[in-house]
Amino acid sequence: MARQKAREQRRDPVERSFNREWSWLRFNERVLEEAEDPQNPLLERIKFAAIFATNLDEFFMVRVAGLYRQLEAELPASGIDGRTPRQQIDGVAVLAHELTARHEQAVTxxxxxxxxxxWRVRGATELPAPERSxxxxxxxxxxxxxxxxxxxxxxxxxPVLPSGALTLIVGLNERRERALRRARTSARKPRRVVGLLPLPRVLPRFVELPHGRGPRTFVPTESILADMIEELFTGYRVLSVATVRLTRDADIALDEEATEDMRRALAKRLLGRRHGAVVRLEHSAELDTVLQRWLSDELGLEAQQRYVGRTLLRCGDLLQLYAASDRAELKYAPLQPLQPLRPRQQSVFEWLRARPQxxxxxxxxxxxxxxxxxxxxEDPDVLAIKQTLYRTSGDSPVIAGLTRAAERGKHVTAVVELRARFDEERNIExxxxxxxxxxxxxxxxxxxxTHCKALLVVRREADGIRRxxxxxxxxxxxxxxxxxxDLGLMTCDEAIGEDVSALFNVITGATEPPVWRKVEMSPTGLRRRLLELIEREVDRSRPAARGRIVAKMNALVDAELIEALYAASRAGVRVDLIVRGTCCLRPGVRGLSEHIRVRxxxxxxxxxxxxxxxxxGGQxxxxLSSADWMPxxxxxxxxxxxxxEEPQHREYLSAVLELQLKDNVKARELTAEGRYRRxxxxxxxxxxxxxxxxxxxxWQQAAPAPERRFIPLARP
Amino acid sequence: MLARVIAPRWYRGRMPRRVATRASGLGRAGTAPASRAVAPPPTRQQQPSAARPPGRLLATVDIGSRALRLAIGEVVAGQPVKRLESASVPMAVGIDTFSRGGIRAATTEDVVRTLEEFSRILAAYGLTPADCRATATTAVRDARNREVFLDRVTSRTGFRVEVIEAIEETRLVHQLVRHLLGAAFERGHVMLLALGAGGTHVIVQQDGRLRLAETLHFGLLRLAQGTAGDPITRRGARRFVDKVVRSIDRLHDLHDVDRLVVVNSELYRVAAALGSPRRTPAGLSMTRAALRRLGQVLEQYSARELAEESGLDQAAAELARLAFAELEAFCQPTRASHVVLPESSMLDSLLLDARLRSEPQTEGVADQQQVTEAAAWAVARRYRTDELHAAKVRALALELYDGLQPLLGLGPRSRLLLSVAAILHEVGLFVSTHAHGQHSAYLIANSEIMGLTGEELQRVALVARHHRRADRGIASLELGPLPAGQRVELLKLISVLRLADALDADQQQGVVQLTVQVEGEELRVRAATHRDDPEVFADLLRVFRDKGELFQDVFGLTPTLTEVLVA
Incomplete structure (x- = not known):
């Protein structure tokens, strides 16, 4: 035991966990693999390629930018694995370059x-005359x-080029006449200047040509503009045209991601998003070396922050092609969403009174x-509706319902999270x-x-208030x-109703967090509760009936919880983790995590x-939770x-988790070396x-029919 | 818009300073006018509910020393009040009052803003501030500027705040714990401790009989003042409480107490998180040993750790520590084997009270009267009154009162005052046999009796003061400045009490039954006794005549007494 402990302590943080940023990149690699996988329908693969690109953009705007800020603030090691910002940045660059190259290949x-x-995607110059006209x-x-x-x-x-936008950068040579006009002497030589032409964001990236019966042709806007470039810069001779794109620090990591020391160190650097420091430069292969050097100097970039694109930049726009298609055979066969068993004419309230869903x-x-x-x-007995809204669409039926309720004079409280990343403007509207x-x-x-997802309806019924x-x-x-x-629980359970009522009071500032009856909330008690649950599993684990934890989440980063899982593994508890994205836990290491599997x-x-x-212990x-295991x-x-709590729901959920643990098509397992293997x-x-x-x-068909209940009419 | 971005106190401790300042800056910048402007007008809410009454919903708000609290409950027949909603926001009302003497403008503003938030919660149930019983305790009661504060709160929020007295708080807690614990509370020798931020309430009950009901005018906040989490001054606070406990122990031997019930929400949270208690329907139950272990844990933890473990803010965690010290001090002289911590607060007691008040037909009112009388008995015992005589006088006075009901024209509350006055009329003998009526009066006036307001207690004191025949006619009574109605009420009660006292003048409890009858100008009182002693009767008759003079003045009827011998 003592030896094991000593061995534990010898293990440095690098060995105990994976780097968070690198692990995320490995996740994006899995997205890329889906784009590469010929088993997937073609347009779905294009969609995966687009998602890879937008994911990576966001990663640079938030995570890489954060690393650069830490570097500038000369912070020491920050990651869970104890690596310095410089080490992390360099590691990210190597991996990101490798993945970007693979992505390019995949897109080609x-x-x-x-x-x-x-379907074809063509540059304007590659097209015959009628189409060009x-x-x-x-x-x-x-x-x-x-x-x-x-x-x-x-x-x-x-000029300040906005983050993520495409810009044509044009090498220009002043024409002699213009130089003369400027100088009013014949002694001046024509100057070399640079022209910039930002692509309009209001128009679609790809322009589709009228196609009749022929193939559908999509032309990227930048190639149309490049074709017309001479017209735009009159008085100059065009030497080269290339596309560039900058990714800037989105300055949004501050709120949540940073530690307190970091916040203090970074406090002076709060700038608007548009003016954030550039963290990545992407440009097309046509950019000549003079301009390359000039741009890097102008933006103060390291060589590894420059990415050369040989096909398209901003591949997120490929989603436009996905959306434009009506070719069902190129997409996943649609699966009709199942309607939960609710008798026609039965109100949702009645349905939920019978049993939680x-x-x-x-x-x-x-x-x-x-x-x-x-x-x-619409219900006259409903007194109030309260709801949290994190990301939603303006035309969503939920917003429509809330608006309608408010117009009908019901008490409607909407907790709107304006800081939902990149959704702020839409949310305000x-x-x-x-x-x-x-x-x-x-x-x-x-x-x-406010990241939790909760909806509360207060209704007056014959036997009193029901939530x-x-x-x-x-x-x-x-x-x-x-x-x-996603999973959702619909219920009129009294304790949960009381908890959720209190939750809304907490969020509106009307109360301190109470002692919860059934739920647990962060930032006050959730972490402790999770630790307690893991510890309890250790306590109840017996050699004859070993404990088991199955946890599914999007990301596992929190050092304290990871350590708790290691401790559980050492105690012989079987831990199965289904982590879609970042996972800093290192599984399958003897004496540390040999009973942990991550997929x-x-x-x-x-x-x-x-x-x-x-x-x-058998019970x-x-x-369910809205929280990932991240600080x-x-x-x-x-x-x-x-x-x-419902036995049927538990049975369903455990079956679902077991199916996911048996998946052998889409599942990858994390190795002790940090690679994901199919x-x-x-x-x-x-x-x-x-x-x-x-x-x-x-499961739905097998579910017992709702009990017949005789409920007196509350009113005629 | 920014006005509604709130920096919660419970989170402030966790926030980096820079953000926290910005947060509070936002709060201040967008204070009331802005937030009032965007608040939906309450009249717009809930057309359906306007058409029908809000049913059996009860709502209470409490402006406590440390926090503003709201509870909405629902009455379901035959069940305890179902708590639908509760909210609590820490508020510096107590700190202001106890350290500055009055409530600061900024705090008043915080109170108003929070009450506005509360009225939104009420609105979700179709309720308005007018439907809600709002009370305030010590912090407001003792504030120099309480009238101004109350006026501002009412005019801006619509909540009519009732300032309740300390003993009323005691009564409410007692009532609640009796309801929560039921029969268990009526067994054995129980001490109930309510450790409030503004005051401490101690009740001792033996086999269902109230032995002691005290409000101590120091609460956790006052104890905390100057301690600031410092263990040395905390020990000082403990020494102070020890002193108080010793004085209570002298009044009533606490050694026999075999169970403690402690009401304090902060301590409850800490005990739940760290005390590994047994959870019972009544609340958390902890043995002495568990209590000791909790004490050790509390000593080891910093306020920050304590806050993290219990989910309280640091200030509250510090109060929990003080509450624990207070509990320990009270526990020490007892032989209590365990302590019960019910999960309840002032709000639950207010909700329960609201329910009992709304059901006058039920046993609620009678029950309240019994508690008040029990509290009066506890005072009587403290001053070693002749309990047999007091009980007889009380019984006779009430028989007379009930017999004379049409003549008196007084309500049940006056009956209760008469009963209490009868129980306590001779407590003054504890001081001196000379002018004991006067001594009774000031002892009563300076006591606290659950269920009676301070003003009612004054009236009881006046009735007791004049129970003696030395003060004969109306003119000789010193009732002080009183409204006419009350003056007459007192005169009626005094004259009844005098007759009752006369009927047990020999303090032998000879009279077993009374009948009263008005005939012409006479009030005929027929007393059934066992004893056949004309001499005693002659004495009794003389006293009866003497003491009956006032009755004659007040009612215009001459009381006459005849004795009937019964087997």
Whole structure:
């Protein structure tokens, strides 16, 4: 025992855990693998390629930018693995360059594969004359009015190019006449200048040519502009045209990600997003070396921050192609969302009074959740609706329901999280709409993002006040509910109702966190509760009946929880982790984590639920949560964890988790070296997402019909 | 918009300073006017509920020394009040009052803002501030500027705040614990301790009989003043409490106490988190040994650690530590084997009280009267009054009162005052046999009796003061400046008490039954006795005539007495 402990202590942090940033990049690699996987339908692969690109953009804006800030502030080692910012940045650069190159290859391959399917992406100059004249018309009518070419020279400093935008950078040589005019003497030599032409953000990236019966052709906007560049910079001779794109520090990591020391060190560097420091320069291969050097100097970049794109930049725009297609055979066969068993004509309230319901999107339709809000809005006995809104769409049925309820004079409280990353502007807009309708809109607590997903309906019934609650792992967004897998519990359980009422009071500042009856909240008690649960599993583990923990989440970063899991493993508890993204835990190391297995699922739907399943000495317990096991979730966000108590729900959830642990199509296992390997396939292929769809359908059919209950009419 | 971004106190401790300052800056910048402007008008809420009454919903708000609290409960027949909603926001009202003497403007503003937030919670149940019983305790009661504070709160929020007295708090806690613990509370020798931020309430009960009910005018906040988490001054606070406990122990031997019930929400949280208690329906139960272990843990932990473990803020965690010291001090002289910590607060007691008040038909009111009388008995015993005589006088006075009911025209509350006055009329003998009526009066006036307001106690004191025949006619009574109605009420009660006292003048409890009858100008009192002693009767008759003079003045009826011998 003592020896083991000594061995433990000898292990340095680098050995005990994986670097968070590198682990994230490995996750994005798995997304890329889906783009490369010929088993996937073509357009889905294009979509994965686009998601890889947008993921990576966000990673640079937030994480890499954070590392550079730490570097500038000369902070010592910051990561869970004890690596310095410099070590992390260098590691990220190597991996990111490698992945970007692979991504390029994949995109080239995908575009080539699109041709036989009747789709092509072409530069303007590659097209025959009639089509080019169409593009010329397009340029004159639509593009020209919205573009602003600028010259950078001694009198025109380098403009601030917005993060993520594409810009054409043009090497120009002044024509003799112009130079003369400027100098008014013949002695002046024509100057070399640089022209910049930002691509309009209001127009789509790809312009589709009219195609009739022929193949569909998409032309990237930058190539149309490049074709017309001589017209735009009259008085100059064009030497070269290239596309560049900057990724800037989004300055948003501060709230949650930074430690206190970091905050202090970084306090002076709070700048607007548009003016954030540049963390990455991407440019097309055409950029000549003079301009390359000039740009790097101008922006103060290291060589490794420069990425050369040989096909397209900003591949996130490829989603436009995905959306433009009506070719079902190029996409995943659609699976009709199941409608949870609710008798026609029965109100959601009646349905939930009979028994609590577990909804699993996208297998289940989002309708019951929307119906709860919609019915509550119309029901004369409903007194109040309270809801948290993190990311949602303005045209979502949930917002419509809340607006309607407020207009009907019900007490509506909407907790709108404005700091939902990159969604701020959209959120402000519909928050105002809600406010005009008469809802009480609150924006949460300073320093704490409201990340929990809760909906509360207060209804007056014949036997008193009853509260209907929906608690979920994902956002109230009907659109993402079709793309993300998420779990939700709908119930009128009294204790949960009381807890959720209190939760809203906490968020609106009307109370301190109380002693919860069934739920647990961060940042006050969730971390402690998780630690307690893990410790309890250790206590209850016996050689004959070893403890077991199955935890599913998007990211596992928190050092304290990782250590608790190591301790559980050492005590012989079997730990199965299903972590989609970042995982800093190092599994399968003797004497440290030999009983821990980590797998990741990246499939057609984005795995999003957070589930915890504990054997608990034979009395299984299951919890759902909105929180990942990361310091930001546990210490700087309002998150919720709630128990799943119905035996049928527990049975369903454990079966779902078991299916995910048996997946041998989309699952990758994390090795002790930090690589993800596809699971060796023994026996029949099992894609857990499809298997869960089937299971859900069967489970639903097998579920007992709702009991017939005779409920007196409260009113005629 | 920014006005509604709130920096919660419970989180401030965790926030980096820079953010925290910005946060509070935001709060201040967007203070009330802005937030009032965006608040939806309460009248717009809930058309459906306007059409029908809010049913059996009860709402209470309490402006305590340390926090503002709200509870909304629902009455379901035959069940305890179901708590639908509760909220609590820490507030420096007590700190202001205890250290500065008055409530600061900024605190008043915080109170107003929080109450506005509370009215939103009420609105979600179709309730308005007018439907809510709002009370305030020590911190407001003792504030120099209490009237101004109350006026501002009412005019800005619509909450009508009732300032309740310390003994009323004691009564509320007692009532609540009796309800929570039920029969268990009526067994054995129990000490109930309510450790409030503004005051401490001690009740000792033996086999269901109230032995002691005291409010001590120091609460945790006052104890905390100057201690600032410092263990040395904390020990000083402990020494102070020890002294108080010794004085209580002299009043009532605490050694026999075999169980403690302690009401304090901070201590409850800490005990739940760190004390590994047994959870019972009544609350947490801890043995003496567990208590000792908890004490050791509390000594080892810093306030910050304590806060993290219990989920309280640091200030509250510090109060929990003091509450524990207070509990230890009270526990020491007893032989209590365990301590029960119910999960309840002032709010629960207010909710329960609101329920009992709303059900006058039930046993609630009668029960309250019994508690008040029990509290009066506890005072009587403290001054070693002749309990048999007091009980007889009380019984006779009430028989007379009930017999004369149409003539008196007084309500049940006056009956209670008469009963208490009868129990306590001779406590003055403890001081001196000379002018004992006067001594009784000031002892009563300076006691605390659960269920009676300070003003009612003054009236009881006046009734007791004039129970003696030395003060004969109306003119000789010193009742002080009183409204006419009250003056008459007192005169009626005094004259009844005098007759009752006369009927047991020999203090032998000879009279077993009374009948009263008005005939013409006479009030005929027929007393049934066992004894057949004309001499005693002659004495009794003389006293009766003497003491009956006032009755004659007040009612215009001459009381006559006849004795009937019964087997």
């Amino acid at each position: 391959q995908l575009l080539a594969e699109l041709e036989p399917a009747g 169409y593009l010329r018309r397009y340029y004159r009518q639509l593009l020209y009015p919205v573009i602003t070419p600028t010259i950078v020279g001694p009198k025109h400093p380098f 577990l909804v699993h999107h996208p297998y289940h339709s989002f309708d019951p959740v929307a119906a709860l809000v919609a019915e509550a809005a 519909w928050a105002k709409r809600l406010e005009y309708a008469g809802a009480h809109v609150v924006y949460g607590l300073v320093g704490l993002k 209907y609650v929906h608690l979920g792992t994902g956002n109230y967004n009907d659109a993402t509910a079709r793309l993300y897998t 990741s699922l990246v499939g057609r739907w984005l795995e999003h639920p957070r589930v915890l399943w504990l054997r608990n 299984d317990e299951l919890y 930001r979730n546990l210490d700087h966000r309002i998150e919720l964890m709630f128990p799943v 699971v060796e396939r023994r026996g029949a292929a099992l894609d857990s997402q499809l298997a869960i769809y089937d299971y859900t359908r069967r």
